Amino acid sequence: MSLTRVPGMLFGGDYNPEQWPEEVWEQDVRLMAEAGVNVVTVAVFSWSRLESAPGVFDFGWLDRVLDLLHAHGIAVDLATATATPPPWLVREHPEMQPVDAGGTRLGFGSRQGYCPSSPVFRAGTVRLARAMAERYGEHPALVMWHVGNEYGDHTVECFCEESARDFRRWLADRHGSLEGLNTAWGTSCWGQHYTEWTQVEPPRKAPGPVNPAQVLDWRRFSSDALLACFEAERRVLKDVTPDVPVTTNFMSILHHLDYWTWAAAEDVVSDDAYPDPADPASHVKAALSYDLMRSLKRQPWLLLESAPGAVSWREVNVPKEPGLMRLHSLQAVAHGSDGVMFFQWRQAAYGPEKFHSAMLPHGGTDTRQWRETLELGADVRRLAEVAGATTSADVALVLDWDSWWGLEAPESLPSNRLALHALLLSWYRPLHARGIAVDLAPPGRDLSSYKVVVVPNLYLCTAEQAANLASFPGRLVVGPFSGVVDAADQVHEGGAPGPLRELLGVRVEEFWPIPDGLTQQVVTPDGTRLTARTWSEWLTVDDAQVVARYRGGPLDGRAAVTRRGHATYLGCLPDDLTPLLDEVLAGAGVTGVTGTDLPAGVEACRRGAYLFLLNHGAAPATVTLPAAGTDLLTGRPLHGHVVLAPRDAVVLKPEEIS
Numbered sequence: 001m002s003l004t005r006v007p008g009m010l011f012g013g014d015y016n017p018e019q020w021p022e023e024v025w026e027q028d029v030r031l032m033a034e035a036g037v038n039v040v041t042v043a044v045f046s047w048s049r050l051e052s053a054p055g056v057f058d059f060g061w062l063d064r065v066l067d068l069l070h071a072h073g074i075a076v077d078l079a080t081a082t083a084t085p086p087p088w089l090v091r092e093h094p095e096m097q098p099v100d101a102g103g104t105r106l107g108f109g110s111r112q113g114y115c116p117s118s119p120v121f122r123a124g125t126v127r128l129a130r131a132m133a134e135r136y137g138e139h140p141a142l143v144m145w146h147v148g149n150e151y152g153d154h155t156v157e158c159f160c161e162e163s164a165r166d167f168r169r170w171l172a173d174r175h176g177s178l179e180g181l182n183t184a185w186g187t188s189c190w191g192q193h194y195t196e197w198t199q200v201e202p203p204r205k206a207p208g209p210v211n212p213a214q215v216l217d218w219r220r221f222s223s224d225a226l227l228a229c230f231e232a233e234r235r236v237l238k239d240v241t242p243d244v245p246v247t248t249n250f251m252s253i254l255h256h257l258d259y260w261t262w263a264a265a266e267d268v269v270s271d272d273a274y275p276d277p278a279d280p281a282s283h284v285k286a287a288l289s290y291d292l293m294r295s296l297k298r299q300p301w302l303l304l305e306s307a308p309g310a311v312s313w314r315e316v317n318v319p320k321e322p323g324l325m326r327l328h329s330l331q332a333v334a335h336g337s338d339g340v341m342f343f344q345w346r347q348a349a350y351g352p353e354k355f356h357s358a359m360l361p362h363g364g365t366d367t368r369q370w371r372e373t374l375e376l377g378a379d380v381r382r383l384a385e386v387a388g389a390t391t392s393a394d395v396a397l398v399l400d401w402d403s404w405w406g407l408e409a410p411e412s413l414p415s416n417r418l419a420l421h422a423l424l425l426s427w428y429r430p431l432h433a434r435g436i437a438v439d440l441a442p443p444g445r446d447l448s449s450y451k452v453v454v455v456p457n458l459y460l461c462t463a464e465q466a467a468n469l470a471s472f473p474g475r476l477v478v479g480p481f482s483g484v485v486d487a488a489d490q491v492h493e494g495g496a497p498g499p500l501r502e503l504l505g506v507r508v509e510e511f512w513p514i515p516d517g518l519t520q521q522v523v524t525p526d527g528t529r530l531t532a533r534t535w536s537e538w539l540t541v542d543d544a545q546v547v548a549r550y551r552g553g554p555l556d557g558r559a560a561v562t563r564r565g566h567a568t569y570l571g572c573l574p575d576d577l578t579p580l581l582d583e584v585l586a587g588a589g590v591t592g593v594t595g596t597d598l599p600a601g602v603e604a605c606r607r608g609a610y611l612f613l614l615n616h617g618a619a620p621a622t623v624t625l626p627a628a629g630t631d632l633l634t635g636r637p638l639h640g641h642v643v644l645a646p647r648d649a650v651v652l653k654p655e656e657i658s
Contacts, residue, residue: 078145521553524561
């Protein structure tokens, strides 16, 4: 099943015709057709060009753009144009501009200049979304709606009085009463007991640390406030065009927004991904993000933005070497994307993104970038039959945003060296290197289809989540500093691991974070030595088996890693988790998709029956094939083994489906 009514893989990018004279548009669509572009995103930042005053619309130029694209066989992912409010609206309602934690109201001149709770902003977006839907709902070019843009990028939260009122309403819904709030927030600490709702404020800048329970609820509220903006537009679009899918572009693994909740509100998961060409490990981080996108709705997703070359917002914006755009794009498809799209089609001549790369660069068609655009377009067309294919995973990593927000609360924890994204990567990296498919899952999801579930950290763990993990019949691995607090960020009775204690058979007497520059050795019974640099714990074993012990230091001889039944617990975070992970995988019968070890730098993914092999390394690599078949990218028959040049890829279609 395709994400849209466009058959096969989608190929294209953000198109900003309003930045160019109309005589350029004809050239654009001609070159798009030459490159094999079949869809473009239009009107993301066009509010000020479409509505010059409240309810005064000028759609003429956009009519001509959509008609021109359709005439050349190019579909449109049409934005509602609400990503940034126009100057006239900000001038009339300056109170809708966001306020930071220090009380400063931010000015106009960038993008996302709005308070998510502003009724003026929300009313304006709904008005424009309805006008767009009524105008273009039956246009033959329209295949998908694009609401907003990269929610949570610049405007994550707002501390204005309107946000404060909205926050109080949200808190009343969550806690039921002021008494419930005082209990949940533990306001008897530091004399913060509230007697009126009007006394409750956002966690603005204060003389010292702010109540972490208040901060946690603020994170939840801020994600929900932005989601309410999206949902307000979505309701209008579905009212007018119920059969047109709706998306908004995510930003990989973003701390600020609970994507489990957001994905449930959209029809198609789409993502903006910008792996850093200067980071040799960027493909692993990208793969983790892509696996999240695939897992959010457990269906194919869409790479809606990526960079053909350099971006414009890092301190040093390195271009992509020849072949890297292709490799990065094929990686997204390997992990479930039903298309490859870019920011942007034509490189801008002005503005903050004029040095951001594009499919059609400043230099025009006599450039390496354009030639690679043409080559990639041809590759994407060759992969048309892969669209809709799904991935089956034996391993799941548990990710929970509530717990993430609690884990990284400022100034209230034993150590600020535990960062969830890094913890996820520490487990994902060795799985990725073995070619093992990985899903991500919230802790409350049915996990019974997996053989191994890894919980890198679940600092905030409810009794219901613990019961779900305990019911999992496969091999379970739980990382350190888990089961510490409940949903209100209050320490579980008896301490960690709280509701996980019976499952794991241990209790944590003391957290023992490791100071910077020091290490803690960990040794297994077979003599394998592991090194922890950030975290360790003083564990007392109830009825678990000791798998590894600390060697040296104040924890010398104490349990570091334990197992009770099918559940393993790590009270530390070794640099290299491979020895521990390999034992778990072997016990569960989990192997990589090729059935053999992969050379360093080679990534292997199975999507449906198709096997993707990608060489991210700097040297040629030889991979043993699990079956004979045909490479969809070149048409050549393959059997036995294949040699991959640096930045090269193979998509093997097995003989049995040829």
